Amino acid sequence: MWIRRGFGARPFYLQLGLPMALVISMALGLIGFLNYFNYQKSYQELLLDRALVLGIDARQLIESGLNIGLAPRANANLAPELNRLYRESGEVHHIQLCDERGQSLLLLGDVRSTQPCLVPPVAKGEAAEWQTQDASFIYMGLPYKNSFGVVSGYLVLAYPQALVSKASATMGMKLLQIFALVVLAVFAVTIVCVWWLTRQMQQEISQLEQIVDQPDQASPAPEFGLLDNALSAEVREFSRMLQPPADLVQARES
Known part of the structure; x- marks a missing residue:
């Protein structure tokens, strides 16, 4: 007919079926769009969780030396251990060790030696972990304390934003094909x-x-x-x- x-x-069945299929497809497209951004956010949070686990191990090495009176620069075992953690991570772009004034003490990774310490002003003197980002990197910062419980500096781990962009683009293409x-x-x-x-x-x-x-x-x-x-x-x-x-x-x- x-x-x-x-x-x-x-x-008649096309006049009725096509609009119904279009509405269903638009709803599925919106769901896929939300899933894409949820994946992007979840992947970034996963990177930060990995950085936190890695940073806790590195912070224990630093604080172990401080407890026996060895400053980070005087701790001969610190640099090799941090370098090992850096190589094993595979995703960290660079690791930087800073003192309480924000001066760089140690720098590992593919970055210039004059890289300044990125310590947000709100984090100075705070004992909690912090995170921030710029156009190129995502940063996770962990303060370390001396034997008196006073914050002596910060350990900063940087992940490239390209990791998130690449993973998001791959997932976006898969979602588009499925859609x-x-x-x-x-x-x-x-x-x-x-x-x-x-x-x-x-x-x-x-x-x-x-x-x-x-x-x-x-x-x-x-x-x-x-x-x-x-x-x-x-x-x-x-x-x-x-x-x-x-x-x-x-x-x-x-």
Whole structure:
């Protein structure tokens, strides 16, 4: 059955199924969009959690030396151990050890030796971990204390922002591929389901169209299942009312 008036002669099940599939696809797209940003946030939090675990191990090495009176620069075992942790991490761009005044004591990684310590002003003198970021790196800072419980400096671990961007781009491409396949399935299944549910109604509406187009045709009234049987007679009568009088038709023909 084809709906001709105002819909460009498209099947009824397409007129109903396509908008439904479009709405479902838009909802799925919004869900995928939210999942993408949730993944980006979760991946960044995962990096910071790894940095925290790595930083706690490194801080224990620093504080162990301070407890026996060895300053970080005087601790001969500190640099090799930090270098080992740096190599094993694989994702840390550089590790920097700073004193309480923000002066660099030790720097490991692919970075210039004049790299200043990045210690947020709100973190100075605080005993809690902190994190910040700029255009290139994500930083995790851990304060370390001397044997008297006083903050003596900060251990700063830097992760490149490119890690987050690359992982997010990879996940975004996977989500896009999955979304494209799901949309194709949604359109196919929705249209088939709508056609299956409306196939009888399509036949009955087609019969009503024939009654409207040919109200005077001598044919028995069709039997309807989904539509009211009385609707056939009403439509036929209404269609006759719209027809011009017979004498007027004859006058025009003559």
